Amino acid sequence: QLQLQESGPGLVKPSETLSLACTVSGDSISRSGYYWGWVRQPPGKGLEWIGVIFNSGGTYYNPSLKSRVTMSVDTSINHFSLKLTSVTAADTAVYFCARLTAVTTSYHFDSWGQGTLVTVSS
C-alpha cells in the first residue's frame, strides 16, 4: 500500500527558507503516469496546490508561488522535496505531500501524506 510521509522543521523564521521532504513507500516514485506534489492548508482555510514534479524532474508550480518554489526528486531513495523561500506568516500552514494521477482528462490526488504543520514565526 502506497504511503507518503512528510518531514522537516515545524518552525521557520520569517524571510528564511522552508524545506520539506516526502518519503514514498509501497511503490516506486519512478512509475509512469504520476506526478508527486505538495498541497498546503492554512489554519481554518481551504486547500491550495503548491506544485507537482514528474519522476523525470519536470515541474509545474502554482503561478502565485512560482517565484519562491523549487521542487526536486530523488528516485534513488524514493523521495521528493519542496523548498519555499522568503517565507512570511502567510506561509504558515499544514503542508501535505500527495500523488497526482494525471491522465488526459483525469487529474486527482489519490494518496496523501498525513501532513505537517509549518509555522512561520520569529
Next chain:
Amino acid sequence: SSELTQDPAVSVALGQTVRITCRGDSLRSYYASWYQQKPGQAPVLVIYDKNKRPSGIPDRFSGSSSGNTASLTITGAQAEDEADYYCNSRDSSGYHLTVFGGGTKLTVL
C-alpha cells in the same frame, strides 16, 4: 477562469440525501475529483473521473457532472460523513495545472 466554486456550508438530516456542487469552466473539459477531510486529518479521495470510487469508499458516495457543474451526492448520509468536502480538477485556463474548490462544510443533523 481557473476557479472552482462551492457552497461554503450544507446540512443534511441523518439518513437523507445531500448533494454538494462545484462550478467552474474547467469542468466542461475535465473530470472533477472529490475529497473528504475530517478535522486534523489529510484529505481522502472519495470520487474521481466523475463517478469512480476508490477502494474502501462506501457506495453511498456518487458523482455526476453536467456542463460546468460537478456534484457529489451522499445517499443516506451517516454521522461519520460530517466533514469538509473539496472538489478538484485540472485547470482549463492554462494558468494553473490543477485547482481546488473552496470547500463545503457538511453538517449531518
